[in-house]
Amino acid sequence: MENQNQSHSNENDIKTEKGNEQEQQQLKISEEEEEIGTEINDGQVTKSDVEFIKEFLENKPKEFIEFLNNNNIPLDSYNISSIPRFIRIKPNNNNNNNNNGNELISIIESEIKTKLIPLNWLPNFYKLEDSSVNISSSKSYKSGIFYGMDASSGAAILALNPKPGDNVLDICCAPGTKLCMISDLLEGNGTITGVDISESRLGTCKTILKKYKIPNARLFICDGTKFNSLAPNSSETIPMEKVQAKKKLKLNNNNNITTTTTTTTTTSINNFKEKEDEKEDEKEDEKEDEKEDEKDNNNNNNNNNNNNNNNNNNNNNNNNNNNNNNNNNNNNNNNNNNNNNNNNNSIVSDLVEKKRKSKRASKKKTFDLEDLYFCNTFFMRYSVGGGLYDKVIVDAECSLDASIRHLLKYSKISRNLDLEKSKQLINLQKGLIENGFKLLKPGGHLVYSTCSFSKDQNESVVQYLLNKYPDTSKLIPSFTTQNDIIIPFSPGFIENTFRFYPKNGTSGMFISKIEKIK
Numbered sequence: 001m002e003n004q005n006q007s008h009s010n011e012n013d014i015k016t017e018k019g020n021e022q023e024q025q026q027l028k029i030s031e032e033e034e035e036i037g038t039e040i041n042d043g044q045v046t047k048s049d050v051e052f053i054k055e056f057l058e059n060k061p062k063e064f065i066e067f068l069n070n071n072n073i074p075l076d077s078y079n080i081s082s083i084p085r086f087i088r089i090k091p092n093n094n095n096n097n098n099n100n101g102n103e104l105i106s107i108i109e110s111e112i113k114t115k116l117i118p119l120n121w122l123p124n125f126y127k128l129e130d131s132s133v134n135i136s137s138s139k140s141y142k143s144g145i146f147y148g149m150d151a152s153s154g155a156a157i158l159a160l161n162p163k164p165g166d167n168v169l170d171i172c173c174a175p176g177t178k179l180c181m182i183s184d185l186l187e188g189n190g191t192i193t194g195v196d197i198s199e200s201r202l203g204t205c206k207t208i209l210k211k212y213k214i215p216n217a218r219l220f221i222c223d224g225t226k227f228n229s230l231a232p233n234s235s236e237t238i239p240m241e242k243v244q245a246k247k248k249l250k251l252n253n254n255n256n257i258t259t260t261t262t263t264t265t266t267t268s269i270n271n272f273k274e275k276e277d278e279k280e281d282e283k284e285d286e287k288e289d290e291k292e293d294e295k296d297n298n299n300n301n302n303n304n305n306n307n308n309n310n311n312n313n314n315n316n317n318n319n320n321n322n323n324n325n326n327n328n329n330n331n332n333n334n335n336n337n338n339n340n341n342n343n344n345n346s347i348v349s350d351l352v353e354k355k356r357k358s359k360r361a362s363k364k365k366t367f368d369l370e371d372l373y374f375c376n377t378f379f380m381r382y383s384v385g386g387g388l389y390d391k392v393i394v395d396a397e398c399s400l401d402a403s404i405r406h407l408l409k410y411s412k413i414s415r416n417l418d419l420e421k422s423k424q425l426i427n428l429q430k431g432l433i434e435n436g437f438k439l440l441k442p443g444g445h446l447v448y449s450t451c452s453f454s455k456d457q458n459e460s461v462v463q464y465l466l467n468k469y470p471d472t473s474k475l476i477p478s479f480t481t482q483n484d485i486i487i488p489f490s491p492g493f494i495e496n497t498f499r500f501y502p503k504n505g506t507s508g509m510f511i512s513k514i515e516k517i518k
């Protein structure tokens with residue numbers, strides 16, 4: 001099985017955009033990351049994938065069966081005859097109601113050499129008739145017209161229902177597929193704030209943001225249980241060409257920042273050292289300070305000159321009145337002027353120093369726990385303070401047992417299934433959902449999703465939040481069903497929670513939606 005896994009990971013090599021070499025280096029995703037970030041892979045289903053999954057499901061490993069039993073997950077949840085694969089066409093390219101839309105679909109079909117079957121319950125999503133085709137070499141894929149995304153992930157965003165003008169917070173955002181869909185639904189009006197703890201996964205997210213030209217988005221590298229920047233204020237936005245909002249962080253030791261326990265992530269976050277940027281910032285600060293000093297000095301000199309001029313005038317008058325006293329007066333006046341100038345200078349430099357100190361302190365404060373990693377387009381560097389978020393999605397780190405693509409690399413997810421790891425995950429998930437809820441506006445909606453079927457990581461986490469905030473939180477339906485449109489979900493273990501099972505034709509997913517009562 002190990003060998004098979006090896007071959008899967010080779011076949012699923014990341015095929016992200018080809019930027020310049022430096023960029024690529026930065027975005028290179030480790031094997032660990034690649035395993036999780038399958039949505040940005042081509043997603044091509046190979047013959048060996050099909051064979052592997054068939055064999056896996058026929059002879060489920062013992063610990064997997066135990067996990068399913070412990071979590072009341074029906075054994076038939078994974079009954080599949082093929083591995084489904086979907087794409088999403090970005091809506092501005094996809095006007096399905098007219099000929100141009102149909103024309104585009106035909107073009108894509110001919111490029112990727114399979115038929116696209118539209119999903120009537122999920123706009124802009126298509127199932128690939130043949131899952132084994134390659135999509136990443138097609139022209140339309142390369143130019144960002146469509147991307148691979150599982151329908152169950154799309155369902156989470158359908159539940160979130162972002163609307164133009166919303167400020168959306170995406171906690172656990174990397175590699176960024178959901179973020180991409182959120183952006184489309186905002187139609188360029190509104191903002192997205194993505195938070196993730198993994199720098200390398202955020203690197204992929206950054207590529208996606210760039211490729212799909214996602215506007216008004218910022219990415220923070222931060223522990224989502226601690227993140228506390230408010231939504232950006234639209235009045236803080238400035239034109240794109242003026243923005244230089246890019247922050248590259250460095251780890252100062254070999255900590256594994258993707259570790260998911262709350263305690264270790266916190267330590268890891270505190271271990272980020274902004275070496276290069278710190279230096280750059282200091283230089284920038286110094287330059288700014290110098291400029292300000294220069295300005296202040298000029299002002300002082302002007303004031304002093306004015307004083308001197310006035311004094312000279314007075315002296316001239318005195319000259320006219322009493323020549324004998326002139327020299328004395330002159331001397332006294334000059335002394336007084338010098339004293340005044342010295343006093344003025346020291347007051348000014350105290351003020352300048354105070355201003356500098358508070359400026360530095362405020363920067364430090366902003367970056368104690370979180371760092372703006374990348375900012376696409378409009379936000380001012382370090383801008384904070386617009387208010388709570390209209391919509392929050394917490395697509396939490398989980399044991400990944402529901403996802404077919406992750407089952408393909410079973411040997412790597414099997415380590416998530418033991419009790420100790422589960423406990424760590426559950427603690428993390430509780431921290432993530434609670435923090436997301438704190439950052440949500442009254443009247444706003446939070447979607448909590450995972451690609452696990454574990455009750456402890458799903459319904460129990462949601463119940464934890466409901467119990468902790470009984471007066472302000474309530475579960476509401478994730479989907480509004482329309483007449484003849486059937487969304488392929490099954491009910492979860494508590495009312496208004498939903499599960500997408502592979503047996504119903506998508507990858508596995510848990511979805512719930514919570515309203516913050518006003």
Ligand SMILES: C[S@@+](CC[C@H](N)C(=O)[O-])C[C@H]1O[C@@H](n2cnc3c(N)ncnc32)[C@H](O)[C@@H]1O
Binds near residue numbers: 171172195196197265
């Ligand atoms: C299921 S993936 C998210 C997928 C993503 N929403 C998407 O649609 O592309 C879970 C993410 O949680 C991140 N993560 C793990 N622990 C975290 C923490 N404490 N704070 C923030 N993100 C965390 C992982 O790095 C990973 O990127």
